[in-house]
Amino acid sequence: MRKLQAFTLPLELETFTLPIPPDAHILGIYETIALVAWAVFDPSKPGETAFHAFRDGDEVPDHMEFVASAQRANGIVVMIFRNKGGAPDAKKPVGAAAKT
DSSP states (O other): EEEEEEEEESSSEEEEEEEEEOTTTEEEESSSSSEEEEEETTSSOOOOEEEEOTTTTOOOOOEEEEEEEEEESSSEEEEEEEEEEGGGOOTTTTHHHOOO
16 A cells, blocks of 8 residues: 655755655645645655755756656746665765766
């Protein structure tokens, strides 16, 4: 049985972790009071997934795959990525690697 759950996303962080397995499917990201990601996943699978928010002009490392996009009420568009294949990397500073 899969579980549907909403997660509030941090607005100030470029890299954040959600308590869902790496193969979770993000259905969409919507702004209500905050940005909220809706995910479907198998709750019996352990794990967490690091996500990275990129904006216009950012360089995206080759090891990242697109997950979902959102547009905030103020017009800012955010693109959310994670490692291809769900490989963990919550400790790796993506922004620093992408801008060198």
